[in-house]
Structures are given as C-alpha cells and as structure tokens.
Amino acid sequence: MFSMICSAALCGIKAEIIHVEVDVGEGLPLFLMVGYLSSQVKEAQERVKTAMKNSGLRLAPRRITVNLSPADIRKEGAGYDLPIAVAVLASYGHIPRQALQGILMAGELSLNGEICPVRGVLPMVRQAAAAGFRCCIVPKKNEKEGAVIKGIRVIGVSTLQEVISYLNGKHAIEPAAFCMEDMLAAGKGAKYDFREINGQEAVKRAAEVAVSGMHNLLLIGPPGSGKSMTARCIPGILPDLSLEESxxxxxxxSVAGLLQEQEPLILQRPFRSPHHTVSAQALAGGGRYPRPGELSLAHRGVLFLDEMPEFRRETFEVLRQPMEEGQIQISRVSGSITYPAKAMVVAAMNPCKCGYYPDLGRCSCTPGEIRHYLGKISQPLLDRIDVTIEAPEVAYGQLTSGRRNESSEEIRKRVVKAHEIQRERYEGTSIHFNSELTAEGIRSCCPLGEKESRMMEEAYERLGLSARGYYRILKVARTIADLAGSRRISCDHIAEAVCYRSIEKKFWDA
Ligand SMILES: [Zn+2]
Structure with missing residues (x-):
C-alpha cells in the first residue's frame, strides 16, 4: 500500500517541500531508499526500524520502498526519520492515511523511539504556512521556534508512540503557543551602553558615523583603550529590528541549530566576536552538512574582529566578497547555496606588537617590526573599511570626571534619523545605506559645490588618494551630512571624512 507525507529540505536558509513516499508490497523483505540522499539520510532506515521495534511495533517483513522527491534536491540530515517512519506505518495500516493530509513533519528518531530536535524548523514552518499546510509536527524541543509563525498549528512531539496516538485521534496535543509580549519583556535593552564609556569622544563619534551609513569601522589603539567595549556598544545604537528582520x-x-528553546525569536541585533584562530569555513559558513558561518550569524548586526592582525590572511580572503555583496555563496557538488551576510564589520587592533606605537617613548618595536605588524592587514581588506579611528589611552582625569556621558539611546535617535534619510533617498533602488553606493551613485548622490570640490582635490593630492579612496571619503561625507540633516555636503563634513581616512594613511603609509 502507498502513503505519502510532506517534509522539508533546507536550501541555504529557505526550506523546500519534500514528498516522502512509501510503498509497502509483497516480495522479498527489503528496505529500499531512493531520491538523491546523503549517507546520513540513508542511515534513517536503521534508526526507523529500531525505533519502531523499541516502540513496541512489530511489522511483518515486506518489501518497503521509500522515495524522497523531488529528485533534484539533495536530502541531508536526520530530519526525515520521523516522516519516513510515519509513512511506513500508514502503509502498514497503523495510521489512517487521510490523517497525513495537509501535515508537514520533521524529526530525528533515536533508537528508543524518542524524537530529537532538528535544525531549521523555523524556515520549514514558515514555508509550510506559505504553502497552505494546516499543521506541522515537529520535535518538542523545536515547537517554540515553529510557533513563531502565525496561521499554522505547530504540534510538538517527544516520542514516536505519541505521534501514532495523535494521528489516530487517541491523544490530543495542544498546539505550541508563542507570546510576543513575553519575549519583548524578557529581551529589552542592550547589554552595553555608551554611557559607561568615559572620554573617547572622537571614538564614539566615529562609531556613530559608521553606524549611520553602515560603514565598516576600524579601531586602532593601545591595549586598554576601550576598543572592544566600544564595539560591544554598537548594536545598541542600531535601530530596533523589524519583525521581518527578526x-x-x-x-x-534555526538553520545553524543555535536557536534557544527559551528564545525562539531573536529580537536583538547580533554581535559575533569570533576568536582569531577561527577557520575560514567557520567564518564564512559551509561544511559537509552546510551551516551558516560567523558572518551570517552576524547578519543585520555586528561582526567584531578583535586583534585583527592575528587572524590568518586566508581567513580574511573569504570575507572580501561577501562583505561587498551582503551574502555568501557556498559552492557544493550538489549545487550552490546562499546565506545572507549583511553585517557591519568592526575591527580592532593594536598599532604594533607591543601596542604603543606611535608613542615612541613607550613603543619598543623596530620600524621593521611595525611595518610587518601593520602589513598583516592587506590593502584589499583596508579598502573595505571606510572609517578608521584612533582610540587613545584614557587619561586618568577622564576616568574619574563626573561628567555625564551620552547614552546609547540618545545616540540611537540620531542614527535612526540618518537611516530614515537614506531610506527615502534610495527608495526603489537596491541600495539601503551610503556604504553601498557605487561610483555612479556617488556622482549623483554626493554633488559638491565649488569650495567643496576644491577641498576634495586638495585632499586627493595631499593624501595621494586612489580613486577608490576618493569615493570612500565622499561616501562617509554623505553620511556625516545625513547625520547633520543636511542635503548639501559641506566643507566641515568633508573635513571630518578626510580625518577618518588620514588616520589609516598615518599608520599604513608611514
Ligand atoms: Zn611597539
């Protein structure tokens, strides 16, 4: 007898509907599985058979054929165990076949019949709701993330026996509930606030400018100058996430398997800080069973690269293209997949090995050592950082001064306004922020008056800029003007933008 139930495959962060078809017929006892399966999926038959036996189900030996379609999508992971088991049981008559209609199911079976969590339940339920399914049956541990999606029942299950009773109508299960208000109450407020940083006004200002145009930022300064504290404060001055972004x-x-049961919807902008020993793959994503990397986990938030020169060069190379494109493509034998990767990169570094250059009274490095240290950052990578700022050591007086610091909330209000201006300007284009402007866009969005043109020309000569460097200054000047609520880019705006660029020049062209 033939039965069919739906499940889902992950392609990047999207789910595709998969039909799990099972036929049980006469002939030599056999368990045959087809449909472009990875070895992990093929192993399902052992888990399914043992889980059934240990759930007290004895099935007469028959010829069982399992087909996962469509055949052109590669099937990976253990999430097909549960739908395969259920379709087999339906073919044997243990579950009414009509009970499987309109249901999408995923779950890994352990040998004792328990149902273990799987990756990607959120996109699966989202896809099921969009495709008009009435219900999703998912592992109990994944039910909350499924319940985030409106308009579909999500049933969490713990054992194979429970699923059988449920589908036979012998055991009712309440659909999982999700309460947005509870989540909002629990997750309010950023952990780090600019209010706690004394002094460092220029650094805070540079962070505000960078965030306002979503420019990548480099903080350079001696140990203990608060570089990483500054980086950690940055998510708190970004605008709140929209529900769609969340x-x-x-x-x-969900696809990375990192969604917490208690926090099924992420409401805070991510802050990822991979150690400098991170592999290129962990940073970019991929692997035999592909998962998003750090850059994608920082999507719509901040990727913080502390002690940047300590990262291996080839690790950075994988970042270059995605930093430009806002997504990362992973090529595989079975076709390529794409993960979103629109993160603001914040990098921090000491200016030399001992950390005190250019304070020649304290720096113990030779000029060669300093060059070597700074040379670890490649020019193509520097080209992707629009704002560079020097974080000086904090003077004792600043640490103890009773001056009230501006809070992240206050800074954020200005950032939100600058984002709003950009949203209006770029409406209907593929651009969202000034940092994404191309040379052509810069010409139309950053017109300069006569005085301003002359100033740019001077800077071009004086700093020995490349065309790329010239455009980067204009993009940042555009952001500074937006922050000031000014349509026109003035000499003041250019002067500040040039300043962020000359700091880079000071270290790398010395
Ligand atoms: Zn030094």
Missing amino acids: LEISEIY
Whole structure:
C-alpha cells in the first residue's frame, strides 16, 4: 500500500517541500531508499526500524520502498526519520492515511523511539504556512521556534508512540503557543551602553558615523583603550529590528541549530566576536552538512574582529566578497547555496606588537617590526573599511570626571534619523545605506559645490588618494551630512571624512 507525507529540505536558509513516499508490497523483505540522499539520510532506515521495534511495533517483513522527491534536491540530515517512519506505518495500516493530509513533519528518531530536535524548523514552518499546510509536527524541543509563525498549528512531539496516538485521534496535543509580549519583556535593552564609556569622544563619534551609513569601522589603539567595549556598544545604537528582520535572523540561527528553546525569536541585533584562530569555513559558513558561518550569524548586526592582525590572511580572503555583496555563496557538488551576510564589520587592533606605537617613548618595536605588524592587514581588506579611528589611552582625569556621558539611546535617535534619510533617498533602488553606493551613485548622490570640490582635490593630492579612496571619503561625507540633516555636503563634513581616512594613511603609509 502507498502513503505519502510532506517534509522539508533546507536550501541555504529557505526550506523546500519534500514528498516522502512509501510503498509497502509483497516480495522479498527489503528496505529500499531512493531520491538523491546523503549517507546520513540513508542511515534513517536503521534508526526507523529500531525505533519502531523499541516502540513496541512489530511489522511483518515486506518489501518497503521509500522515495524522497523531488529528485533534484539533495536530502541531508536526520530530519526525515520521523516522516519516513510515519509513512511506513500508514502503509502498514497503523495510521489512517487521510490523517497525513495537509501535515508537514520533521524529526530525528533515536533508537528508543524518542524524537530529537532538528535544525531549521523555523524556515520549514514558515514555508509550510506559505504553502497552505494546516499543521506541522515537529520535535518538542523545536515547537517554540515553529510557533513563531502565525496561521499554522505547530504540534510538538517527544516520542514516536505519541505521534501514532495523535494521528489516530487517541491523544490530543495542544498546539505550541508563542507570546510576543513575553519575549519583548524578557529581551529589552542592550547589554552595553555608551554611557559607561568615559572620554573617547572622537571614538564614539566615529562609531556613530559608521553606524549611520553602515560603514565598516576600524579601531586602532593601545591595549586598554576601550576598543572592544566600544564595539560591544554598537548594536545598541542600531535601530530596533523589524519583525521581518527578526524572523530572517532567527531563521539563520534555526538553520545553524543555535536557536534557544527559551528564545525562539531573536529580537536583538547580533554581535559575533569570533576568536582569531577561527577557520575560514567557520567564518564564512559551509561544511559537509552546510551551516551558516560567523558572518551570517552576524547578519543585520555586528561582526567584531578583535586583534585583527592575528587572524590568518586566508581567513580574511573569504570575507572580501561577501562583505561587498551582503551574502555568501557556498559552492557544493550538489549545487550552490546562499546565506545572507549583511553585517557591519568592526575591527580592532593594536598599532604594533607591543601596542604603543606611535608613542615612541613607550613603543619598543623596530620600524621593521611595525611595518610587518601593520602589513598583516592587506590593502584589499583596508579598502573595505571606510572609517578608521584612533582610540587613545584614557587619561586618568577622564576616568574619574563626573561628567555625564551620552547614552546609547540618545545616540540611537540620531542614527535612526540618518537611516530614515537614506531610506527615502534610495527608495526603489537596491541600495539601503551610503556604504553601498557605487561610483555612479556617488556622482549623483554626493554633488559638491565649488569650495567643496576644491577641498576634495586638495585632499586627493595631499593624501595621494586612489580613486577608490576618493569615493570612500565622499561616501562617509554623505553620511556625516545625513547625520547633520543636511542635503548639501559641506566643507566641515568633508573635513571630518578626510580625518577618518588620514588616520589609516598615518599608520599604513608611514
Ligand atoms: Zn611597539
């Protein structure tokens, strides 16, 4: 007898509907599985058979054929165990076949019949709701992330026996509930606030400018100058996430298997800080069973690269293209997949090995050592950082001064306004922020008056800029003007933008 139930495959962070077809017929006892399966999926038959036996189900030996379609999608992971088991049981008559209609199911079976969590339940339920399914049956541990999606019942199950009773109508299960208000109450407020940083006004200003145009930022300064504290404060001055953005980030975490049961919807902008020993793959994503990397986990938030020169060069090379494109493509034998990767990169570094250059009274490095240290950052990578700022050591007086510091909330209000201006300007284009402007866009969005043109020309000569460097200054000047609520880019705006660029020049062209 033939039965069919739906499940889902992950392609990047999207789910595709998969039909799990099972035929049980006469002939030599056999368990045959087809449909472009990875070895992990093929192993399902052992888990399914043992889980059934240990759930007290004895099935007469028959010829069992399992087909997962469509055949052109590669099937990976253990999430097909549960739908395969259920379709087999339906073919044997243990579950009414009509009970499987309109249901999408995923779950890994352990040998004792328990149902273990799987990755990607959030995008699966989202796809099921969009395709008009009435219900999803998912592992109990994944039910909350499924319940985030409106308009579909999500049933969490713990054992194979429970699923059988449920589908036979012998055991009712309440659909999982999700309460947005509870989540909002629990997750309010950023952990780090600029209010706690004394002094460092220029650094805070540079962070505000960078965030306002979503420019990548480099902080350079001696140890203990608060570089990483500054980086950690940055998510707190970014605008609140929209629900759509929250869902998108949560989907990435769901696919990575990192969504917490208690926090099924991510409401805070991510802050990822991979150690400098991170592999290129962990940073970019991929692997035999592909998962999003750190850059995608930082999507719509901040990727913080502390002690940047300590990272291996080839690790950075994988970042270059995605930093430009806002997504990362992973090529595989079975076709390529794409993960979103629109993160603001914040990098921090000491200016030399001992950390005190250019304070020649304290720096113990030779000029060669300093060059070597700074040379670890490649020019193509520097080209992708629009704002560079020097974080000086904090003077004792600043540490103890009773001056009230501006809070992240206050800074954020200005950032939100600058984002709003950009949203209006770029409406209907593929651009969202000034940092994404191309040379052509810069010409039309950053017109300069006569005085301003002359100033740019001077800077071009004086700093020995490349065309790329010239455009980067204009993009940052555009952001500074937006922050000031000015349509026109003035000499003041250019002067500040040039300043962020000359700091880079000071270290790398010395
Ligand atoms: Zn030094």
